[in-house]
Amino acid sequence: MAFVVEKKWNDAMKIRVSRRSYDSRTVEARKMEALSTLARSINELGRGVRIEVIEGDTSGIFRGIVGGYGKITSTGQYAAFIGDSADPDAERLLGYYGEAFILEATSLGVGTCWVSGTFNPESVKAHISLRPGEEVFSVTPLGYPTEDSSPVERLAKFVVRSEKRKPSASILDGDLSAIPNWAQAALNSARSAPSATNRQPWLFKWTKDSMTIRVRGTGKRLIQDCGIAMLHFALGALESGIAGKWEAGTDSVVAIFKPD
């Protein structure tokens, strides 16, 4: 099955939140198979990044509280987002395709949380072998979240103010009212993208008939966050009837969205 951006991810995008506390229920084989199928379609693109769906002992995967983050309860099921750290495209692609995977899980009613800081890559290596140059960029638990937020979860959300998003006008370099309605809607969708510590390190700019995205700020793996926002933008555009493609940018431009 070839990878396609699914319209149903638009609904998922509106309800997705990071979940860090899970109960003991395991995700059914049918749903794990659907996630594996999507992962395979991404891996078969041959773009140097891959997603592995893993079932095994997750007790060593998620680390304790670091920088204010609560420890994620292990579930026995998770996915790893893998790329070559020397590949300049890996971050952008893993952000984009990783978020597709996260939104597919959300569509299936499966809880997730992007984790690029509070996990132990060595424990992942006990479950899968990495090729030379490959690195585990992030992981996500897969499971059924507890009905109520646990105290660690509430703490993690409080520390990073996870519900707050920058207004559209502040993530656009230019006049918001001067861009087409579909681009305004797409920008609004990009706002809901998750990012590490909720830093939202992206800046969009409208030029003639396309949208560019740049990194704003300094830090590690900012382009991965931009990749996530790129998928949200494309989904928002699609909902307004505009299909298009992100092309890799040059210099400080991470990518350019061109309507078809």
Ligand SMILES: Cc1cc2nc3c(=O)[nH]c(=O)nc-3n(C[C@H](O)[C@H](O)[C@H](O)COP(=O)(O)O)c2cc1C
């Ligand atoms: C690339 C990336 C890495 C993240 N790493 C961690 C992490 O190491 N630990 C953690 O608890 N949350 C992590 N998060 C979750 C963010 O804190 C969360 O997405 C953000 O606060 C927005 O909240 P929301 O996902 O509920 O909308 C990460 C998110 C992203 C996108």
